[in-house]
Amino acid sequence: MITVHHLNHSRSQRVLWLLEELGTPYEIKHYQRNPRTMLAPPELKAIHPLGKSPVITDGPNTVAESGAIVDYVLDAHGEGRLRPAPNTPELLRYRFFLHYAEGSLMPLMLLALVFARMPKAPMPFFMRPIIKGVSRQAGKQFVGPQIKLHLDFLEGELSNRTWLLGEELSAADIQMSFPIEAAAVRAGLEANYPALGRYLHRIRERPAYQRALSKGGPFKLG
Numbered sequence: 386m387i388t389v390h391h392l393n394h395s396r397s398q399r400v401l402w403l404l405e406e407l408g409t410p411y412e413i414k415h416y417q418r419n420p421r422t423m424l425a426p427p428e429l430k431a432i433h434p435l436g437k438s439p440v441i442t443d444g445p446n447t448v449a450e451s452g453a454i455v456d457y458v459l460d461a462h463g464e465g466r467l468r469p470a471p472n473t474p475e476l477l478r479y480r481f482f483l484h485y486a487e488g489s490l491m492p493l494m495l496l497a498l499v500f501a502r503m504p505k506a507p508m509p510f511f512m513r514p515i516i517k518g519v520s521r522q523a524g525k526q527f528v529g530p531q532i533k534l535h536l537d538f539l540e541g542e543l544s545n546r547t548w549l550l551g552e553e554l555s556a557a558d559i560q561m562s563f564p565i566e567a568a569a570v571r572a573g574l575e576a577n578y579p580a581l582g583r584y585l586h587r588i589r590e591r592p593a594y595q596r597a598l599s600k601g602g603p604f605k606l607g
Contacts, residue, residue, distance in 0.1 A: 387411040387458070392425050392438030393418055394604045396451050396563050400439045401597035403455060403559050409462045413600060451563075452483055455556045467556040475550055482549045482557035486564050490535055494567035496528045532572050536581065539565075543580040547587065554591070562588050570606045 387404065391397045391413045404411045416426050416438065430436035433449045440449040441457075448457045459468055469475035542549065549557050565585050568574060574582045588594055598604075 387441050387443045389413050390416060390429060390432050390438060390440045390442070391601050392416045392429070393602055394423075394606065395425075395438045397439035398597060398601050398604050399451065399559050399562050400441065400454055400458075401601045402562065402591075402594050403458055403467070403556060405593035405596045405600075406554070406559070406591075407458070407462055407466060409458065415602075451487060451560060455483065455560060459556060467554065467559070469550065469555070479550060479555055479557050483560050486557070486560045490539075490561075490564040491567070493528065493532050493535060494564050494571055497532060497571045532568070536568060536572060536574075536578055540578045540580050543584050548584075558588065562594075566604075567606050 387409065389397060389400050389404070389411055391401065393416070395418075401411075401413070416429055418425060425436055425438060427436065429438060429440070432442065433440045433447055435449065437449065439451055439454055440447065441454055442448075443457075443461070446457070448454050459466075469479050546552075548554050549561065565574075565581065565588070568581070569585055574585060
């Protein structure tokens with residue numbers, strides 16, 4: 386049976402959602418972030434050398450990284466569900482969004498978080514104006530425009546689709562869910578991106594998504 390090594394407030398939430406959508410049996414081993422540093426506990430390094438989440442174990446196999454976990458689970462348990470058939474145009478689109486979520490969108494959400502926290506970090510008082518200026522300019526000149534570029538792109542992609550591939554949910558939507566949740570907190574969605582706001586609402590309304598939350602616990606993104 387698959388064991389999900391689940392860190393609170395982390396990307397492993399969508400692994401639970403994937404397994405719930407498939408109806409695949411699994412068990413959860415819970416880990417808690419350090420409340421001061423928000424880093425994963427050292428116990429996770431016993432599972433994978435990087436000590437990160439998500440990571441799953443399945444018999445002799447240990448799989449880390451969200452995209453690799455999605456591929457592994459669908460290969461082993463998907464039975465053709467939640468991704469398009471081979472050699473179809475839809476599969477190319479699916480692969481793009483599966484990797485785009487972590488390769489392009491999520492790094493911007495992390496940068497937004499880092500620059501928002503920098504002025505609040507402990508530092509000598511004389512450094513504070515400098516750090517505030519750096520973080521403000523980085524947000525204004527790079528992070529903000531890049532986030533707008535990507536959210537404008539996604540708004541267009543979802544303006545006439547229910548899900549990223551059309552009318553059917555795919556694992557690309559599951560992979561995309563975490564950066565979209567982060568964008569709702571760090572960039573705002575409802576007012577400026579109505580299609581993305583509706584998309585996030587549909588994600589949260591999925592019964593399997595709600596079951597994953599009930600088992601994994603609610604997550605909060607700063």
